[in-house]
Amino acid sequence: xxxxxDSGGAFETDGGAHVQIGTVSGGSQAFGAHGKAESTNxxxxxxxxxxxxxxxxxxxxxxxxxxxxxxTAESEALGAELAVVEGEIAxxxxxxxxxxxxxxxxxxxxxxxxxxxASVTAVTQAITQLLQR
Numbered sequence: 001x002x003x004x005x006d007s008g009g010a011f012e013t014d015g016g017a018h019v020q021i022g023t024v025s026g027g028s029q030a031f032g033a034h035g036k037a038e039s040t041n042x043x044x045x046x047x048x049x050x051x052x053x054x055x056x057x058x059x060x061x062x063x064x065x066x067x068x069x070x071x072t073a074e075s076e077a078l079g080a081e082l083a084v085v086e087g088e089i090a091x092x093x094x095x096x097x098x099x100x101x102x103x104x105x106x107x108x109x110x111x112x113x114x115x116x117x118a119s120v121t122a123v124t125q126a127i128t129q130l131l132q133r
Contacts, residue, residue, distance in 0.1 A: 045093045050133075054126035055089045058082050061119035074110060081106045082123075100127050 028037035047055050062082045065075055081103045088095040104127045107120055 045091060047089050047093045050126065050130050051089050051094050054095075054123065054130060055086065057119065057122040057126050058086045058089075061116060061123050062086065064116045064119050068116075078106050078110050095130075097131060100131055103127060104131070 028039040030037035046052075062079060065079050065082075068075065081099070085095050085099050085103050088099060104124060107124050107127075110120065
């Protein structure tokens with residue numbers, strides 16, 4: 001036999017346990033002898049206009065650099081500058097003038113292979129547009 005009524009959601013039952021939860025938000029719950037609760041939170045940062053285009057171009061170029069057969073000190077340094085700008089945009093939605101200027105200078109000094117020339121141009125153009133704001 002169960003009774004509910006106006007008892008604030010508490011129930012008496014015939015021998016078994018009964019739990020009633022109205023609403024839960026923001027958290028993890030686990031029930032039972034072997035229950036395990038895990039919670040993962042994500043913060044989504046939306047890149048500002050222009051920075052989303054740059055982020056896509058930077059990621060494309062980083063992928064192409066990683067696929068090259070020969071890795072030089074010059075390509076490693078370029079990869080490091082690309083990672084800095086990618087990280088800033090991913091965390092904050094934009095990148096400062098300093099990292100953008102350093103990356104543009106690194107791109108200008110980089111002698112791109114035919115396979116990366118289009119990506120180098122795309123990143124350089126996106127940076128130039130952002131720095132002219």
